Amino acid sequence: MKPALTQFGTQMSQLTGVRAIMKDIIETLRAGSGQEFINLSAGNPVILPEVEQLWRDCTAELLASAEYGEVVCRYGSSQGYQPLIDAVRMDFNRRYGLNLTDRNILITPGSQSIYFYAANAFGGYTAPQQEIDKQAEVFNPKSKIQNLKSIVLPLSPDYTGYGGVSLIPEAVVACKPTLDIDEAAHRFKYRPDFSQLSIDQTTGCVIFSRPCNPTGNVLSDDEVKKIAAMASAFDVPVFIDSAYGPPFPALNFTEMTPIFGGNIIHCMSLSKAGLPGERIGIAIGDEQIIQVLESFQTNMCIHSPRYGQAIAARAINSGALADIGINVIRPYYQSKFDVVETTLEQAMPKDLPWFLHRGEGAIFAWLWLKDLPMTDWEFYQELKQVGVILVPGSSFFPGLREDWRHKQECLRISLTATNQEIETAMKRLAQMVEKVYQGK
Numbered sequence: 001m002k003p004a005l006t007q008f009g010t011q012m013s014q015l016t017g018v019r020a021i022m023k024d025i026i027e028t029l030r031a032g033s034g035q036e037f038i039n040l041s042a043g044n045p046v047i048l049p050e051v052e053q054l055w056r057d058c059t060a061e062l063l064a065s066a067e068y069g070e071v072v073c074r075y076g077s078s079q080g081y082q083p084l085i086d087a088v089r090m091d092f093n094r095r096y097g098l099n100l101t102d103r104n105i106l107i108t109p110g111s112q113s114i115y116f117y118a119a120n121a122f123g124g125y126t127a128p129q130q131e132i133d134k135q136a137e138v139f140n141p142k143s144k145i146q147n148l149k150s151i152v153l154p155l156s157p158d159y160t161g162y163g164g165v166s167l168i169p170e171a172v173v174a175c176k177p178t179l180d181i182d183e184a185a186h187r188f189k190y191r192p193d194f195s196q197l198s199i200d201q202t203t204g205c206v207i208f209s210r211p212c213n214p215t216g217n218v219l220s221d222d223e224v225k226k227i228a229a230m231a232s233a234f235d236v237p238v239f240i241d242s243a244y245g246p247p248f249p250a251l252n253f254t255e256m257t258p259i260f261g262g263n264i265i266h267c268m269s270l271s272k273a274g275l276p277g278e279r280i281g282i283a284i285g286d287e288q289i290i291q292v293l294e295s296f297q298t299n300m301c302i303h304s305p306r307y308g309q310a311i312a313a314r315a316i317n318s319g320a321l322a323d324i325g326i327n328v329i330r331p332y333y334q335s336k337f338d339v340v341e342t343t344l345e346q347a348m349p350k351d352l353p354w355f356l357h358r359g360e361g362a363i364f365a366w367l368w369l370k371d372l373p374m375t376d377w378e379f380y381q382e383l384k385q386v387g388v389i390l391v392p393g394s395s396f397f398p399g400l401r402e403d404w405r406h407k408q409e410c411l412r413i414s415l416t417a418t419n420q421e422i423e424t425a426m427k428r429l430a431q432m433v434e435k436v437y438q439g440k
């Protein structure tokens with residue numbers, strides 16, 4: 001059966017960005033009987049024993065409590081399970097000196113859904129201006145046109161998932177960065193290019209990840225404040241995707257302060273704190289924005305599952321979740337980044353223009369092979385021949401439409417493999433780099 005699809009149906013039934021590549025990777029792994037692959041493509045977090053134990057303990061407590069039936073046998077409010085909302089409110093007010101009330105908090109089924117709600121509530125086509133004027137009882141004879149409100153990604157590359165969140169793909173627009181390059185050290189860092197970044201009355205919302213998947217970049221406090229101020233001038237909400245940020249999972253390897261207030265919506269995920277299967281996202285921000293997102297959620301799925309929320313409330317209230325982030329999750333991935341860094345330093349040819357992005361957080365390393373004599377996709381195919389799977393970088397530039405050679409020169413390296421696997425893979429990568437640049 002092949003029913004006709006609507007525009008939205010066509011858009012939403014396509015795999016975007018890295019999900020399309022994952023299909024190729026899964027097929028490669030399946031077909032490669034006999035060949036051993038080191039798979040550094042995974043975005044799935046490692047199951048760390050201490051983290052698994054924390055969730056096991058919280059589950060045991062929940063099972064033994066009278067609360068269990070209330071949690072799993074009943075519907076609840078769209079905003080979230082009250083004990084989790086309370087836990088987040090108290091923890092954030094104490095930790096960051098805020099004055100949050102319940103109304104500033106929304107729990108969603110994973111944080112990806114926050115970006116879906118936001119992208120479609122604030123980005124896309126607005127009603128014709130005349131309609132809006134009519135509602136406001138203002139007469140404006142000039143404007144009949146529909147306005148396209150954009151979803152601005154101020155620092156490209158960024159999370160590939162933003163490529164698929166809007167029902168109106170042309171609404172997603174990304175801004176090309178500037179590059180801070182340390183030639184001698186073979187390191188680099190992306191910075192927002194404020195001379196190019198445009199946020200105005202045509203902007204619906206702004207989204208960026210901090211720390212960033214795929215690059216590990218952490219925007220500085222000043223850069224965040226500057227973006228928020230530009231957006232605030234036009235009443236535009238800024239969604240800061242803190243899937244890797246503090247206080248949980250605290251996957252920042254550099255100092256960073258979460259920033260709250262005004263037009264900023266601080267968005268968190270418990271996926272990298274060991275609960276990706278339970279789908280828990282948390283949005284914290286202005287009451288009116290939270291209400292819009294909540295209604296979107298009611299229409300779409302009523303509410304987030306409550307079992308995960310109940311165990312999360314326990315782990316936040318006891319302080320165990322924040323502790324485990326700092327003492328277990330962060331050091332684990334930071335040490336993996338060190339293995340990537342030291343192995344590349346030893347194995348990569350010194351005279352070639354390779355640059356590793358500064359590792360400031362998240363669970364990936366990002367490598368730029370300047371003037372690579374083939375595309376990132378072709379290089380990915382070459383690496384498969386020597387049993388290494390990395391993710392070609394070009395899928396991490398959603399919304400950046402202009403031609404830019406750099407988009408085909410990068411690779412994402414997952415930090416979820418063992419030290420030995422990472423070391424071997426980086427050595428094979430270095431040999432392949434030598435070979436393909438020589439061929440040039």
Ligand SMILES: Cc1ncc(COP(=O)(O)O)c(C=O)c1O
Binds near residue numbers: 159212243276
């Ligand atoms: C930057 C970023 N944002 C959001 C998500 C989605 O997370 P969740 O599992 O909370 O939907 C991911 C998942 O990998 C991510 O890397």
